[in-house]
Amino acid sequence: MKPIKMWMRIVAFVGCVLWTGSxxxxxxxxxxVERHPFADGQTFGDVGEYEVLEGRVHYRLDVNHPANAEVVDLKRANRDATGHVTFTADLCLLAPRDLTKASGAALYDVNNRGNKLALRFxxxxxxxxxxxxxxNGFxxxxxxxVIWSGWDGELLPGDHRLQMRAPVASDDGRPITGRVRYEVAxxxxxxxxxxxxDQHGAYRPTEAGLAGATLTWRLRESDSRVSIPRDQFRVHVTEIGSRESGQLPLIxxxxxxxxxxxxxxxxxxxxQDPLVHGVCFTAVRDLIAALKHGEGRDNPLLVDGKPVVRRAHGFGVSQSGRFLREMVYSGFNAD
Known part of the structure; x- marks a missing residue:
């Protein structure tokens, strides 16, 4: 193994998180929705073949549960008939075909802007x-x-990116509006x-917001802004899928x-229509907890009704490393 690769792996393991709690x-x-052999059925030591499982996970949150108190604006999210907040996220699992060969350890690879990283690292x-x-099959x-799931609600679909369809906040059913700022360089x-x-959506403008949008330019961050007249720029909004799903448009x-x-x-x-994006942390928390404790209907990682995952480690690089840091800081690594 080359020294630089050993150093990278040490850094990776330092960034790992062990899920604990109750x-x-x-x-x-x-x-x-889909299962297929991994690596053309290649065997990996005594563990044997692996398979890829792809689909979605369905979440339901109690807005009054203490474990969800840190989620900003959760009580403003749209709710179902039972008063719960529901949403979904994409899921991808890489697991031994014979689940009895699993070691009990899971690596949750926090995708970076929807992209999988762990196998490369x-x-x-x-x-x-x-x-x-x-x-090398390590x-x-x-x-x-190996577990991947969607947590980034800003992403546009495509290229197998993992998405989370976050709930939308409202004011008793009325749209919430506010000014947003985007910088293009x-x-x-x-x-x-x-x-x-690239490959990210942005917050949907109101009709008045589209008409009254302002644009400035400057060379340096500290320079004075120079206004560009409204008739010299255009803002294009392309809807992607259903607005009710929380999918942001391409702007x-x-x-x-x-x-x-x-x-x-x-x-x-x-x-308008801000996302309750803090559910990204509860989504990862609840996914790992369900896999560790054998919960969730149609749980695919059970053997004789018992979970094969007993301990979970988190891994992230750059944006996804910051996600893990914030997740631990806010206490969402409790399961």
Whole structure:
């Protein structure tokens, strides 16, 4: 093993999180829609073959439960007939085909902007969002179950990115509105750009917000802003799927005269329908708890009614590492 790879793995394990505690899980159902052999049926030591399971998880949250108190605006989220907040997230599991060969350990790979990372970092495999190669087989030879799930509610669908469909906050059923700010920093000549990162949606403008949007540009962060007249830029809103699902639209800023590479463009407008995005932490908490305790209807990781996952470790890089830090700081690593 090369020294740099050993160093990277040490850093990775330092970033791991062990889930402990006894908060009540509220994952109500697993929905597995596809199973297929991993790595063309390759065997990994005594553990044997692995398979990929893909689908969704369905969550239900009690807005009054103390374990959910840290979720901002949870009580403003739309509720079902029982008074609970419900939402879904994508799920992908990599597990031994013979679950009795699982070691009891699970690695939860916090996806980075919807992208899977663990196999590249731990197994030296090509990685990707539709993994097909086991690399050196490290995790698999040691009987790990690898878990991925959606937690980022800003993502646009595509390229096997893992999505979470977060609940929307409202004021007793009336839309909540407020000003939002997006900064665009073009690196090359262009006339039209996503106002958020690539493959990310942005908050939906109100009709008045679209008409009254303001745009400025400046070279340096500390420079004075220079206004661009409203008739010299356009804001394009492309709906993706159902608004009720919490899916953000693709919003693009067009400057027909062209963006100046290296300059900062600041777009401000009135938006509506904020996401209750703090459920990203409860989603991961409740998924891991359900897998450890054998809960959730149609749980796919049970043998004779008992869970094969007994301990779980979290792994994240960059954005997903920050997710883990905030999750632990806020106490959501209790299950």
């Amino acid at each position: 908060a009540r899980s509220e994952l109500i159902r697993f929905e597995i 731990f197994n030296d495999s090509p990685g990707g969002n539709n993994p097909r190669e086991g690399g 995790l698999l030879r040691n009987g790990f179950v 073009p690196l090359k000549k262009a006339t039209r750009m996503n106002i958020n990162r 693009e800023l067009e400057v027909p005269a062209g963006f100046r590479p290296g300059y900062l463009y600041e777009l401000i407008y009135e938006a």
